[in-house]
Amino acid sequence: MPDAVTCPICTMPDPLIAEDGFECATCGHTWVEEHEDTPPEIRDANGTLLVAGDDVVVVKDLKLNGKSGGVKIGTKVKSIRIVPGDHPIEGKVDGRTILILADKVKKA
16 A cells, blocks of 8 residues: 655645645645656675566575465576565466565576
């Protein structure tokens, strides 16, 4: 769930939406919300930079909730996506989408 927008001056929540940003109904302050569109820089277990679309190989067994066995060392994950959060790599293994920590994979 995204953070609620608050006025940077009086910190009141739920500002009015203006043409070019936001306007506070309480103090009248107007501002433009800045968004960070660039994904974070993600590096694998060897320090190699990973980008969306790369193929990676799992370097440590991964346990999965709800599925026995998990993901074994040496499993190749093709066409990864970089996502925000504490598990920045998203990929498909055996038809199931999983989120992986960057230090558990290396670039293929």
